[in-house]
Each structure stands twice: as C-alpha cells, then as structure tokens.
Amino acid sequence: MSHQYDHGRRDRIGMPEAVLCSSKTPTQISAIANELAQVGNPALFTRLSDTLVGEVDASITSAWDHDSTSGTAVLNGSLPARAGRVAVVAAGTSDMLVAAEAARTLEFSGVSAELIVDVGVAGLWRLEQRLDEIKAADVVIAVAGMDAALVSVLGGLVGSPVIAAPTSVGYGVATGGTTALNSALASCAQGVTVVNIDNGFGAACAAIRMLSMADRFAGGQP
C-alpha cells in the first residue's frame, strides 16, 4: 500500500505540507519521510517526541532537522520568507511545547514569529510590560492552560486577530485542557477564535491564512 499525499495543498489553499506523528508508528513515520524525501518538497513533522525520533530510521534522522523543544522536524528546508509578524504569547514555562510548535511552524512557513513567555495574568504587570511588542504584531497567538485567563485579557487589550491555543497543562479540573479550551471559547472578549487543545501547529496555520488574505487584500486595494 503506497501513500497518497496531498502535494497540491500549498498551491490550493496555501497550507504547508505536514505530518502529525503522535498517532503513527515509527515504521509508518519512516515510510512517509522516505517518500517525502524523494519528492523533495519542504515538509514539517509535528508531535515528534525524542523517544519517537529514537525509533525512526537513521537515514531519516540524519536528513531532517529535529528540534526537541517544539517536538518538530523540518525536511527539505523551509519555505521562502514572506511579510507579516506573529506574536506567540504564552502564560508560563509549562506552555512552552505548544508555543514552540506554533513558532516553528511559522518559521518553517517563512513567517516571522516572536515568542513571549511568562506573562500569565496572576502577575498582570508582566503582560503590561510586553504589551507594546504584542500590539505591534499583525496576529497574536495566545497560548495558555489552566483557566486560560490570558486569552480574555489579551482579547480586551489588542485589536489584532487573537488566536487562542489552549494547552493541556494543569491537574484536577485542568487535566487534558478542556477547562482552558472552554474558557477561551466562552471568552468575554469579542472576536477571539480558538483552535484544538495543544494545537500550536493549527494556530500557526490559522495565522498564515490571515496573512495570506491580508497579502491579497493589500494587492487588490487600489
């Protein structure tokens, strides 16, 4: 059985070629990576833990560029640089995996990403110190677990698109991230949008969709 990739996806809708590894076996990942290496298109592998990397074919691990902090690997290089800046704002150190996945997806896609961490609302002054940087970005990705209060506070202070990426960080009622997700969906700040729990990759893709639209918008407006 050979795979049937959607290589036309970037042309069709501007989304990068990407492989979600967490529910695949090392054998499956190796097979996919080998096929993509032959095709030669830039590709991103996500949810790639160090353990999983250790079980993949050696030929692949020497070919791709793996980054432990974000659990991602890049094969066949990145995409060309493009206009637009995205701020990835994370409440705390524990949200780092998701924030880094978002930042690396953006960088792989040629978009400039700034990572701003440790600005949880329990110490509001920390967010206020970084607010000008955040306001200067075209799109804001808010990464937060537990109560995800950061999402509403950001949404009330910033007029740019705010994409909430709730994380599974926390224990008790926060376990698994449903509380952060629902809190972001029920946000009292208007016009905040949300992606799946821990979906840093998806938040980055959403930002890319917005920047591509802005590009067309800029081109089409006399």
Add this chain to the structure above:
Amino acid sequence: MSHQYDHGRRDRIGMPEAVLCSSKTPTQISAIANELAQVGNPALFTRLSDTLVGEVDASITSAWDHDSTSGTAVLNGSLPARAGRVAVVAAGTSDMLVAAEAARTLEFSGVSAELIVDVGVAGLWRLEQRLDEIKAADVVIAVAGMDAALVSVLGGLVGSPVIAAPTSVGYGVATGGTTALNSALASCAQGVTVVNIDNGFGAACAAIRMLSMADRFAGGQP
C-alpha cells in the same frame, strides 16, 4: 409530618437560618415559613422567584420582606450589625442575581456589603478604576460567568481572601456555569477558593466564617 429545624446552627457554627426554596413546592415553603414565623428567629429564604412568591400563602408574603433582584426574602428581621466589610464584585449585569443574593445574605447577617458591577476583564480599565475600593475590603467575593477571567485577575491583584462565585450566565460551552466553575478552580492565582455555581448565598456564608474567625483572632491576640 412536622419539620425538624436546626435552630441551634447559628449558636453552633455561626451560620444564619436559611431556607433554599427552588426545589420546594409552594405548599412546603408556606408550611416552613409559618413554623418559622411562630418561632420568631430571623430567617432568610433564597431562590425565591416572583412566580414562586405568587403561589405562597398570603399570610407569609405579607410577613416577610421579599426582594426580586436577589430572589430572597427576610422573615423576622435581620441579625445585629457586626464588624467587617465585604466587596461583592460582579463582571456584568447578567451576574446581578447571584451578586445580589450574596449581598443580601451579608446584610441579613449584619455584615456591610459593597456591590461593584460591570468590571469584566474585557475592559480592564474599569476594574482598575475600582481597585482601591476592592482592596479596602476584608473579603472579596468575585461573581462571574462565562470564562470567569475576573477571578484570576482579582486573585493576582488583591491579597485578601477571594471567594469565587461562578455563575450560569452564558450560552454554548458556558451553559450551566461549568466553564466558569472550572476556570475558577484552575485559576492561576494562588489561594482563590470557590463555591458552587450561582451560590451567592454560600459565598456570603464563607465570608462570614472568615470574619468570625478574624473576630476571634483579634480577641485572642494580646
């Protein structure tokens, strides 16, 4: 079958005599109120909608002091005034029923209550304008539905006890108040405590427990 009231509760643990009406029939409420009217102790009736009041015995409705905004009625007068001030802080108009229930329970119990509404974090400047008032209170009750982000923001700004009373206000994932409840429980602010959804009465009782302890503490410290 006659009722078996816990008239000693105030002496035993300092909690007011109170009747939760929402799951009782008008006949049951009338019977209880008549018995309490004869005993003569001050008593508070909660979750008493206008509709329910209209179905209770006329002798009772002329005897008690009913307030529609909080859905409460006071029978046989209030308890003596005592030291301590509580700030009841509500995110928006829709949280008014719960906030007013808390405030009326406090007033019935002789505690001074200040109601501060419309300070949701989507417009953070509104909360900042009232912050000095809130900081001056001995105990803060934070009333909020939807994402309940107000709870974490308050908990990070104020050192007093913060009691979160999540409300069932909202729709979609906010329906029924579970999102607000879980958000408050998972709050990134340290040492915030929580009561059941829509339980303004319970939040007030918790504040009374704290003020009573402080009274004893003040008395017992040389």
Add this chain to the structure above:
Amino acid sequence: MSHQYDHGRRDRIGMPEAVLCSSKTPTQISAIANELAQVGNPALFTRLSDTLVGEVDASITSAWDHDSTSGTAVLNGSLPARAGRVAVVAAGTSDMLVAAEAARTLEFSGVSAELIVDVGVAGLWRLEQRLDEIKAADVVIAVAGMDAALVSVLGGLVGSPVIAAPTSVGYGVATGGTTALNSALASCAQGVTVVNIDNGFGAACAAIRMLSMADRFAGGQP
C-alpha cells in the same frame, strides 16, 4: 447602581458596542438601551427573541431597528462602510438564526456580508456550485450544526481564513452543539479556527479583527 459601559472599546480594539440580551431581564435591557440611546453611539443588541422584545419598554422598541430572523436590534444607526467581503456559509435552514446574526453584525459594522445557505455536505454538488463565490470572499464563516462536516470540507477547498461557528441544531448526540463544536476543533483541515456554539456575533467580530489587520497590512506594505 448605574452601568459602567466600555464606550472606548471601538477605539481601543475596533470592536462594536454590543449587548448580549439572553441572560438579562427586560428591565435590565430597557435600562441599558435607554442609557445607550442618550449616549448616541451605534449599538447592537443580540439574542433578542420576539418574546423578549415584547417585554421591553415601548420607547426602546420604537427607537431601535429589530430583526426577527437574526434576533438582533440596531440602535443609533450602523457604522460606516469599510472594505472587505465576508461569506457566511450555512449548512441548512436550521442554522439560519446563527448565520443571520453573523451577517447582521457584519452589516452593522459596515462590512459587506453574503449569506449562502443549504450547502450541507450530504449533497456535495450544492457546495461545489457556490464554490467560486465563496473563494472570492476575504473571510469565510462556516455555520453548521450536527456533525459540522461542512467546516472540514470548506477548510480543504478554500485558502482564506475559515471561522467555524458551530450551532446547537440537532438532537441526540448533537443536542446543544457540542458535537459540532468538537468536530470543528478536531477538523482535519489545517488552520480553521472556531468560536463558541451559536456565536454568530463572535464569528463576525473575528472577521472584523482580520479585515482591520489586513487594512493596516495593506497600508503598511509599499
């Protein structure tokens, strides 16, 4: 107790002045509307059922422009027209209330909105017939209940930002809209974002955030 409105919100983050009516009493809505009528800023009232309208002060109902299909009312006129076109795409007639709320919020905010209904994926040819119209929009709002399969299909065909507004339409496991919500969040299409169940207003606000960003982006690109 007077209300404390966030009149600076539009200047601060570009969001329209809006009042969510579903969890407020007719008395509260009348009070708020009277205050806003005096201020004179354009304001939008949402979740305003015909029943609720019937219980509001007559002075208000003659002042605002109420629309039953979307359950909204506009007070003090709409905001000035601005660039950008949004396609509001709904799976079926039952999703009309949410789709119309999104469309009316956009129109109130000066944004051109096109409503495309009856394009559920059970009859895929219907969506294909309208695809060129949808692709021509700057932002797409996908309104769907039940399995919300429309979201993934649209996300795979269109490169613009796709905002999913899941609806509470359906019965059994679809009751309340959680299945549609989770389906949209777990979408196999990259970069789709999601708002709360039945939140047509929020989806429109998210689109406005994106168009405002594109405006700035267009201005800043030489």
Add this chain to the structure above:
Amino acid sequence: MSHQYDHGRRDRIGMPEAVLCSSKTPTQISAIANELAQVGNPALFTRLSDTLVGEVDASITSAWDHDSTSGTAVLNGSLPARAGRVAVVAAGTSDMLVAAEAARTLEFSGVSAELIVDVGVAGLWRLEQRLDEIKAADVVIAVAGMDAALVSVLGGLVGSPVIAAPTSVGYGVATGGTTALNSALASCAQGVTVVNIDNGFGAACAAIRMLSMADRFAGGQP
C-alpha cells in the same frame, strides 16, 4: 474453572468465533487458545498487541497466524470464501490499525475486502479519484478519527450501506474518539450506521450480517 464457549454461534447467527484479548491476561489468553486449538474450529483473536503475543504460551504463538498491522491472529485456518465485496475506506495512515482489523476479520470470514487509505476530506480530490472503486463495493466501512467528516461525505455520495468505524486517533477534543463517534452518529447523511470506537471487528461483522441477508434475499426472491 473451565470456559463455556458459544461454539454454536456461527450456526445460530453466522458470526465468527472470536476472542477479544485486550482485557485478558496472557494466562487467560493461553488457556482459551489451547482449548480452541483442541476443538479445531477456525477462531480469530483481536486486540493482540506484539507485547501481549510475547507473553502468551509458545505453543500457541507457533500455532496461530499473527499479524502485527491489524493486531489479530487466526487459529485453525479461515472460513470458506463467500460472495460479496466490502470496501474499507480510511481517512489516513493513523487509522490503519482499525481498518486492518476490519479487513482481516472479513478475510478470515471468507469475504473479499479492499483497503483504501489516505482519502481524508481535507483533500477531497483524493476521495473523488477512488470513488468508482468505492461505489462498486456491496458494503462500505468508513474508518475515520478526529472529525470523521469522511463519514458524511461518503454517506452523501454512495448508496450502499455505510458503516462508520470511528477511531481514537487524534489529540485534544479528539482524544479517545468520542468526537469522531458523535460526529458519525450526528451525520447529515441519511442512513449511515455506526459501531463502537476502534471497533473494526464489529464493523466487519455488521457487513457480514448484511451480506448474509443479501444471500438469503437473492435466494428467496424468484
């Protein structure tokens, strides 16, 4: 304690003899397999991970035919070939375990199964390329996790019985497969039926019931 097998099941209702291994100890599996080996009837073992196989009696592992991809083993050979073709259609590589369990159950039961993978709706053209093959099958098993949008799209394009086998593939709200399950149950396509999450075996048994009925139907219709 000896086991009490239901050896008459195939005669009674046409279902194959099968043992679900995932909640049994290696000792229990060995005991059952030894008893079945003596009886001599063809039997299928499902949910048999490589780890579990490593802990079972060596006499058994040399007797049965184990397949890692589907996590199944066949003891005492397969059942005789019979009429009818089933298409097992899977959204992606990650759904392979469940799809292969369905295909192997069919083959063990003498039914011809065709496995069609990587046809998720995010790239709809891939499904369209394979549609004629799928339409030619008597029964279609749709295997999909996450949003399971494949189920509705297939159900709208194909008139044959469509059996949805939702999978536990995914993270966040997709964890455990409930979103895929509910999405399939709430499908906007008419007459789709559903089996338990990850139940490839059950989907195959349902297809066998349908083919047996068709056999009788063919025989009984003049």
Add this chain to the structure above:
Amino acid sequence: MSHQYDHGRRDRIGMPEAVLCSSKTPTQISAIANELAQVGNPALFTRLSDTLVGEVDASITSAWDHDSTSGTAVLNGSLPARAGRVAVVAAGTSDMLVAAEAARTLEFSGVSAELIVDVGVAGLWRLEQRLDEIKAADVVIAVAGMDAALVSVLGGLVGSPVIAAPTSVGYGVATGGTTALNSALASCAQGVTVVNIDNGFGAACAAIRMLSMADRFAGGQP
C-alpha cells in the same frame, strides 16, 4: 433567499426526500412545504409535533397526511412498493414515538414494516413468543431506551442485520438517551450497528440502504 433542495438524492443514493422539522420555525416549514408541493415529488416531514402542525400554513396541513403517533407527515404520496420486510421491535410503550417514526419512514419508502412492541428483556418470555416473526424479517430495527438490553439479546438471537435505535426514554442516568446509546455501541453481540438517539428515521434509511444492496446483489448473482 430561496432554498436549494437536493432533489437528485433519491436517484443518487436511494434515500427519500425528507425534512427534519424540530429545529425549524413554522414559517420555514411552511415555505419549504410550499416549494415541495409545487415540485410534486413525494416528501416526508419528521419531528412534526401536533403543536408545530398547528402553527403551519393551513394550505399545507390540508395537503399533507399527518400522523401524530409518529410525528410525521407525507406530502405528494408515498414511493412505490418494493421487496424486503423490516421488523421494528420496541421494548415498551414509551419507545413508540421512535418506533413509529421508523415504521412510517419505511412505509413511505415502499418497504413493508412490522411493529412489535412490549418485548423488553425484563420479561424475556415476551420476546421469545415473538422470536419467529422477528427472525423472518430481512432487517431488524431494535428500539430501546434506558439500558437498551434488548439490543444485545436480539443481536445474540438473530443473524440478520440488527440496527439499534436508542431512545431518550427514561430518567436519572437514562435522561437524554446516552446510556441506551452507549449500551448499544458496547453491545456484547457481534455486528450490531447503531444510529443516533431517537433517530427512527435514520434507522429506517439504513435498512433501505441494506435492502437496496440486497436487491442489486440478487440481481447480480447468476
């Protein structure tokens, strides 16, 4: 905005033209019915309570054939009779609405349906008395709420396709039908399939898909 019906659906996949009324307004139902009346194709309206019927245009209520027991109406006559018999087996009187919806959908589609009620497993002899009738059917629809034990018992006794239609009948943990649904999905009987809670219409459509396949199967077998 005019509607965009999927009139080709019956030709494409053999499913009847049907309108789910429960989440539509009387105005929407009237508009759809008027358009369908002009087209002239047979159409089925489901989830049509007596209350809803009372609010629909009089021209429609005189044109269609409404049945209170099943909450359905037939417009423009039924479809031609076809081969195949379906047994609709219901645990108790309370499951009647769903069972009747299934039976009426079948009859509207030209399929012979037999309704067998009051055979819950708490009195197993009642089911055993009717077992020969049930075994004689081509397809069995099992309608049951609460614990839905009827599904597993039937699935173990009958070799035909068994489609479970769980109902929302019951209280406490049975409220809403999730227990019946999950019980049917987790059935210990092999190859049972399931439709959404209360979805008598969908169960009937699934049976029609199976009978159509059997028709083709019969035709294609020499």
Add this chain to the structure above:
Amino acid sequence: MSHQYDHGRRDRIGMPEAVLCSSKTPTQISAIANELAQVGNPALFTRLSDTLVGEVDASITSAWDHDSTSGTAVLNGSLPARAGRVAVVAAGTSDMLVAAEAARTLEFSGVSAELIVDVGVAGLWRLEQRLDEIKAADVVIAVAGMDAALVSVLGGLVGSPVIAAPTSVGYGVATGGTTALNSALASCAQGVTVVNIDNGFGAACAAIRMLSMADRFAGGQP
C-alpha cells in the same frame, strides 16, 4: 503519625476489616499490615497487584495469604463460617478479577460463594443452562462490563436480591466502565441495586448486610 483503625466496625455494623491498597504506597501498606498483624484480627487487603506485592515488606508477604486472580490477601485467617449462599455470576473471562474479588471477600467473611462465569447474554442459552443454580442462591452478584445486559436479564429471571457490580472491561464507549454502570442503574428490571465500578468487594459486603438481616429476621420471626 500512627494510624487510627476502626477495629469496632465488625461489632458495630458487621463489616469485615479491610484495606484498599490501590492508592497507597508500598511503605504505607507495609506499615498498616504490620500494625494489623500485631492486633491479630482477621483482615482483608484488596486491589493488591502482583507488582505491589513485590514492593511490600517481606515480613508481610510471608504472613498473609495472597491470591493473584482476585488481587487480595488475607491476614490473620478468615472469619467463622455462617449461613447463606451467594452466586457470583460473571459475563466473561475479562470480568474475572472483579468476580474473584467478590468471591474471596465472601469466603473471607465465612459466606459460601459460587462463581459462575461465561454466561453473557450474547449466547443466552449459556445463562439458561445455569439458571437453576443461580435461582438457588440467597443473593446474586451480577458482574458485567461493556453493556452489562446480563444485569437486566438476571433481574428479570430471578426474585432474589440482585447486586450489579459493573466492570471497567471494554474499549471505546465502554472504557472505564461508565456505560456498564449506567446501564445497570437504568436497568429495566425492578429492584436491582448497584455498586461502584469494579467494586467486587463492596458487592460482597452488600450481600453480607443482606444475609445478616435475614439472620436477624429468621431469629425474630416466630
């Protein structure tokens, strides 16, 4: 910190001295067992996996009588034999751990227990073969996972007290045992009672309460 055992429990309410090990550390279990060994009263340890036993003090493992099948250990011997017979009826091999825990608790308490396995309702004839044995028991404990249909079938056939012990056996919607639990609670058979998921110990204790009552009843009836 020394422990404060409830040694009077057997005299007070007739329940055996028992220690739930699954949420205790090996150190805690060793300390408790050493204290109980000195006291000398018969005691039962439950949820004692082989792994856990391997980490407990050797002095203890030589003192108690551990049984792997039920995950229990008996210290200081069993209680005296008493009248009454209990049938522990389990649907399948996978339910063995819970069934054996119930049987061993009964035997430790001096009550005669008969274990009847592999009588799931998917093959009803197996249950019918053992029905006379089951009817002869004073109390019936029904152990079943997945859909727990055995509970309702037994409850409809037997007049004795039927105690359902739902198990966590199964996958998908059956994961964790909630479906079996809810199915048992919603049973269509009258007067069935239920204990917590996997609580074989509690089911046995409930049977002991009933037999003790019957003892008193027998003594008190002239």
Add this chain to the structure above:
Amino acid sequence: MSHQYDHGRRDRIGMPEAVLCSSKTPTQISAIANELAQVGNPALFTRLSDTLVGEVDASITSAWDHDSTSGTAVLNGSLPARAGRVAVVAAGTSDMLVAAEAARTLEFSGVSAELIVDVGVAGLWRLEQRLDEIKAADVVIAVAGMDAALVSVLGGLVGSPVIAAPTSVGYGVATGGTTALNSALASCAQGVTVVNIDNGFGAACAAIRMLSMADRFAGGQP
C-alpha cells in the same frame, strides 16, 4: 396494537405490577389503565404528576387512588400485608417526592414503611436523635440529593442493608443528581448499594427482594 403485559412477574420474581408514566402520553396511560382495570390485578402507577392526572380519562381517575405527594396512583387495591419494616430516611423536605414514592411502593406491596425526614448531616444531632428508630428497621432506604453525605454517615452507623436513592435536588454541580449518585457509589461506607437517581420505586423494590429472601431464609433455617 394491544399491550403485552408481564402479569406473571409477581409470581416469577415477586415484583409488583407497575407503570412508569413520565414518558407516556395521557392517551397511552389511559389505555393501559383501562386494560389493567379489566384484568383486576393490583397495579401501581408512578411519576404521575397532577398535570398528567388532569389529562387522563375521567373513568380512570375515579377508579384509582392518586396521591400527589408521591406522584403515584393505586388501581385495584394493595397487596396483602407481609413481614418486615423499612425505614425511608430523607435528608430534607426537597427529597420528599422520592421518599414518598418509596414509602408508597412499600405500602402498596404490603410492607410497613416509616418515613424519617430532615436528618441531613449538616446538623448531625438530628440524625443521632432518630438513630434507634433507624437501627430497628430491617432495611434502610437513604434518600438524599446534593452531596448525599447522609448515605455514608448512615452506612457507617447501621449494619442493615442500606439502599441509597440519590435525588436530583440541588443546583449547579448538583443539577440532575449525578453528584449525589456518584457520591453514593463512591461511599466510604462498606456495602451500601445504589439505585438510579430519583428512583424511589426501585429502592422499594430492592427492599422487597431482600425481605422476600429473608422470608425464605427464615423458612429454610431450622
């Protein structure tokens, strides 16, 4: 379609003939009652609200004995008196409907029932005052909503069978009774059993099963 009653149920398993009315239409209830009136066996109707009674055939309402407090009606008289006493212990007035349903079911079945109300554990002295009465009963039914702490306290003080009937009384997390149900199932007191939420009827039937067993036990012990 005529009904197929299980008139042999009392002979077979000792359970009373009973009709659950809450999910039946007035027409269905009238039809069933008329048939049962002709048969002449004593029958109990449960969940029969005053509203529902008002819609049933007048011939029935004059024939049966309806009681509003318990929502039950008795047709054709009660069953003969038998040995055994059951204490129905309820936490508060709000639990009265369920407690009265249990008591009336017992009385209809010829069993003596004592109703003890207002003994919630928030005022533990009230329970202690009635403890001797409760201990004197053969079986105890504990009726409680909210946290259902009464169940564990009773289970620790009483050696008789304790059947928990959790109620749907309460708001917030207590809504619908799931918290009370789970609290009773997770009770720290050994050997407590549980019935479905609000199932006073089922709790009474369980008590009858136990008393019947005790009867046989008494007869069979020399």
Add this chain to the structure above:
Amino acid sequence: MSHQYDHGRRDRIGMPEAVLCSSKTPTQISAIANELAQVGNPALFTRLSDTLVGEVDASITSAWDHDSTSGTAVLNGSLPARAGRVAVVAAGTSDMLVAAEAARTLEFSGVSAELIVDVGVAGLWRLEQRLDEIKAADVVIAVAGMDAALVSVLGGLVGSPVIAAPTSVGYGVATGGTTALNSALASCAQGVTVVNIDNGFGAACAAIRMLSMADRFAGGQP
C-alpha cells in the same frame, strides 16, 4: 529566553514564591531553580516526585530540602513564623500526599499546621474524638477523596472557615477526583469553600489569605 518571575508577589498579595513542577521538564525545573537560587528568596517547589528529583541537576538537589511524602522542596529556607493555626484533616492514609503538601506549604510560609488523619465518616467516632483539636484551629483544611463526606460533616460541626481539598483517590466513579470535588461544592453545610482537586498547595494559600486578613482585622479594630 530568560524567565520573568513575579518576585513582587509576596509583597503585593502575600503569596509565597512557588513553582509547580508536574508539567515542566527536568531541564526547565533546573533552569528555574538555578535562577531562584541566585536571587536568594525562599521558594517552594511542588508536585516534585522522586522520579523527577532524580532527573534534576545535582547542584539543585543538594541545595534544596526535598520531602517525599509531600512531593515538595524548599529552596533558600522558609519564611518567618507568624500567628495562626491551621488544622489539616484527612479522611485516610491515601489522602496523605495532598494533606502533606498543604501542611508543608503552611510550614514553609511560617504558619503552624496540625495534621489529623484517618477520620473518615464511615467510622464517625474517630472524628468525634479529635473534634476539640479541630475546633481549636483558626482555619480547617478538609482533605478527602471518594465521596468527600468528611467535608459536609466537618462543615456542620465547626464554625471556622472550612476549605475543602478534594483528592483524586479512589476508583470507578471516584477516578480523578471529580466526585469528591462536586460533592464538596454541593455540600449541604453552609459556607464551605473548595479548591481544585489535589490542590493542597492552594488550600494552604487560601488559609494564609484568611490569616493575613485576620491579622489586619486584629490590627485595625480598636
């Protein structure tokens, strides 16, 4: 990326500097600990399992004071002693981890803590024996899993603030602690407050807020 600590938190709101370790990597914990060691402020590390400690930099493990029972470590010494006594009351040995985390947080913060274990309500006499000690405390932390009945019993006997810390101890419906949490929130005792599941640290912080308030109260009352 350097961390941005909230060192002013103790001055601002009186809360101790603390690091939640459970969702951080050993590398992240080491980095944070090294930075805090240089700053020199007393800091508490929580959720620090022995396994995690073994993976942290050796320089850190020699610098902090780690305690396995509570899973905490103290760096740079404790805070100065202050007035106030807190009773930490736990139902059983299994709740020890959470109870010890609360006690250690208090001791680190300079507050006297008394640990009282094995007072579950299944043996009520044990609690009654310790009641005078508990009543003498200024604040009571009630630590309990499963049904958390201890919370309501304590809340009814003690007038001081009662903070419930529900634990994840238990199995079946108790798994994860939601039943204990909801039971505490729905407590029939007035004015009990609740923190997140297993949040011994948060319960201690809440007690500190209350004692700080009492300190100010004592100072401010003439």
